[in-house]
Structure formats: C-alpha cells, structure tokens
Amino acid sequence: MSNCLTLPGLTCSDCRMSPLCLPLSLHADEIGQLDAIVSRGRPIHKDDYVYHSGNPFHSIFAVRSGAIKTYAVDSDGHEQVTGFHLPGEIFGIDGIGQESHRNTAVALETSSVCEIPFNRLSELSIALPTLQKRLFALMGMEVNENQELITLLSKKSAEERVATLLLNLSARNHARKLSSIAFRLPMSRSDIGNYLGLTLETVSRVFSRFQKTKLLSVDKKEIEILDMEGLRSLISGHDTPPCSEKAG
Amino acid sequence: MSNCLTLPGLTCSDCRMSPLCLPLSLHADEIGQLDAIVSRGRPIHKDDYVYHSGNPFHSIFAVRSGAIKTYAVDSDGHEQVTGFHLPGEIFGIDGIGQESHRNTAVALETSSVCEIPFNRLSELSIALPTLQKRLFALMGMEVNENQELITLLSKKSAEERVATLLLNLSARNHARKLSSIAFRLPMSRSDIGNYLGLTLETVSRVFSRFQKTKLLSVDKKEIEILDMEGLRSLISGHDTPPCSEKAG
DNA sequence: AACAATGTTTGATCTAGGTCAATAAACGGA
C-alpha cells in the first residue's frame, strides 16, 4: 500500500485515460506541468467515500479506474444521484460554485482516483491558456449534460429514460475502447432509478420488457445490447415530428 | 437608436446591477478593464431572440433589464425551458462546452442585455485572477442550480415544485431590492409548467389551490405571497425526517 | 450448510398528474 507510487504508469502522460481526461488537448510539456500537481491516490474500496456533501472544496478528481457515484442531498434528506463517473472522467465540480461540496462521492466498486487541487489548477491555467480553455469547456459540458438530464426528467417516459442511460453508457464505453454492446452496470437498479427519477421496480420492469422485445439481454448487471437501432429509435421518433413531409 | 450609447449609466461601474453581476468581487480598476470589452445592446422586444440553439458561441450575456427565457430543444423537437434570467444575471453559458449554443434565448418582455465576448473575457481573466475565480464560481453555481432543478424534477410533487419556483423568484427579487412578497411573473403558465416538468393546467390548479389555502394571492401574473412560512414549510418538512429525536 | 442481509423480479392496486374539452378572460390590431 505504501509502495503503490512505485507502480509504473503513474503519470498523466503514461495514463491510458489521458486522451479522455483533463490533459486532452494539452501538449506534452504542458501535461508535465499538470502532472506535477496531480496526486494519485491508492485504490479505494466499494462504498468508500471520496468526499461528503458539506466538506470544504479543495480539489476536483479524475477517475483512473472503477466507477464513482455522486449524489446530492436536499433539505428534506432526499438523495438525488447526480452522476456516474467512469475512468477518464472528472468529478467534484459541484464544489466550485461555493466553498464546499454539494454532492457526496462514493465508489461503486474498487476504484482509483486522481486528486487535482483546484487552486493550483487554476493558477496553472493562468500560465497555460489551453488548460484554462479546457477547464471552461469541461464545466460547460457539465452544464450541458445536466440540461440533458433535466429534459429527460421533465419530458421522457420510463422506457426512454432507461434507453437513454444505456446508450449513454454504451457510448462512454466505446470512447474508452471497451465494448459498446456488452458491459457491466456498476450501479444498482435503485441507483439507476434514483438517477432517472424512477423507482427501482420501474427500472426492473423496463429491463424485463426490453428483454422480452429482444432489445437487450440482461443477466443481473451484465447488459448486452441486441438491437442498438431499436434502442435508438425508442429515444427519438415515436412523437409528432415538427411537421415535415406527408405523402399525398 | 444610434444615440443610446450617450445615455448615462452605461458602464458596469454605473450599473445598479453590478454588485449582483459579473463584476461582483472585482476592484474598481478591474471593473474598468471589464467595461472595455462589454458591449451594451439596445433594448430588445418581447419575443426577440438573443441567440438560437446551434448558433456559434461567441459571447455570454448579462441581463440589464427585463427578463430572458432560455430553452433547449432535444432530438425529438421537445422544448425544455432551462432558465429564467433576471437583471444582473448571466446567461449564455450553454455554449461554452461546445462551439455552439445548446439553448435558445428569448426575451419575455422588453429587455436589455450586455454582451461579453467570451474569448476576450477569458483572456482578461488571465490578467485578472479575481475575474477567473469569479468565472469559475459562476459556472459552478450554474452546475449547482441545475442539480437542484434535477432533484426537483426527480423527487418533488407539483405543489413543491411551484412553491420552490415562487420562493426562488422571491429571493431573487429580494436580492435586487425589489419586493420579495409581491411581484409580477414575467413568464406564462405554460413556461412555468415546461420549466417545472408539469402541464400548464397543473400549474394553474396549484395556483388556485394556493389561493384557496391563503398562501398566495394571484391576479393573472401578479403574485403576492401571503404566507411565506407556509410556502417554505411546503417545500421541506412533510416527509419522514432521516430519523432524529423521538420523545419517549 | 445455514444464515442474514441485500438486491432483483413480478404482481396487484392506487393515485398524482396528464389529457381532452369547454369556457372565460385579456390583449392587440384594425
């Protein structure tokens, strides 16, 4: 445990996830400077916390391996899952607007994360405009993703919500050179339901229905997408299209 | 129309909204530098667009007067209202993550907006770390607000949603030294419903119910909050609290 | 192997809010 820093590959430059992660678009020498402020943590176990809601905000984090769930707790004590974070993805941005985190981050499985002190990162971004641009873009993408989730929660049916999540995970797996058709869900049905604004029973029923209609094969947490196009057509199309052609 | 730049008060330093707006936390000389890149637009009318979804992203905007609605259009053509923006507030952040806007911004009433070219703003933020910090904080707050909306859409009843919006508008009016108990809604029932993930009929029914229970007085778009505490208790409290004291 | 603890599936029933429909009030032009 104390010698894990002697393992190979413990710089951003060596990290397989680098092209997806914060270093995206930085030059080799710039990545070196980033490397200097990133600290790579030891593995954390399932159910270990990275930070809690209310903790002072110091750092953002990158997932190196495993999967991290973030959730917010509102005034009533209701938990709302706000994201699932896969290798190469950044989380912890929920603390930037205030002095403290609004979310809690917990490992869904054995994981490892890199910690990036935000003060040092923003200082560095003054010297490296590319990095500043990357940071703004990263936060902007977070805003856009949240807006997509808002639309989903506000307007979509249970089937559309589940299909959207599966296609989203599929695309993210594809981006990290994993199979886009067969993968393991790192989270429970209850986490999925919470994230999608559904009960776990509804999520389970949708999975069953998708199996019956040969869209998916589901074995516990192992998912295989049998009909990608069918899934895609589910999330866009069965509605009045904004008036285009009509034969006649 | 060509002489509107001769009107008084057309710098950030003079603007009454400055303490709420982007210049917050900047020193006088820093505000001067910001001023140099901000262009103040002529008034825009109700239903005029500030930008459309898909437009290339160049600038963010500040509301000087009036009210702006932003909405996203998803693949199905569904519109999702993503925000109502009041004087002193920034909008347009939806374009930062990509090269183009994801939202459309439209005036709900006669308004005026300041345009701030984002490239020049981020350059300036390299010279002014306070400004950089302010920008990060602004985007972080946007993320947090979106997460609150996500929780609302995912977990709250129609009454809680409407009460939350009213209290939110009340607080924002208070921040700009307007009445927190009596104000005019700049948006339609349908906009409110769209934003809150409800139909306009449900919004109307909730307003009626709130009137009947003496929480509000509603006259078309004029709202008076008659029982602030009653409204507050609606949005937090009627649920199993996460087990604390219990006499006995 | 027996066990609790946890997570998943499936069924039966209920309800909040959606949908459809009919007025009614307010607004904006000529």
Next chain:
DNA sequence: TCCGTTTATTGACCTAGATCAAACATTGTT
C-alpha cells in the same frame, strides 16, 4: 369598439408509474 388570438381556469376522465407486497436470487459470514 369589435374581433380574433392567445392565455388562463376549471372540470371529467384516464394512464404511467408509484406503492405495497411477496417471492426469489446472490453474497458474504460463521
């Protein structure tokens, strides 16, 4: 002022998904 258009209210009915409940796997523990 009158008329067409948009916006808001209210009612009757319906449905997607929640809730309640039971059975069943799965995992880890002693």
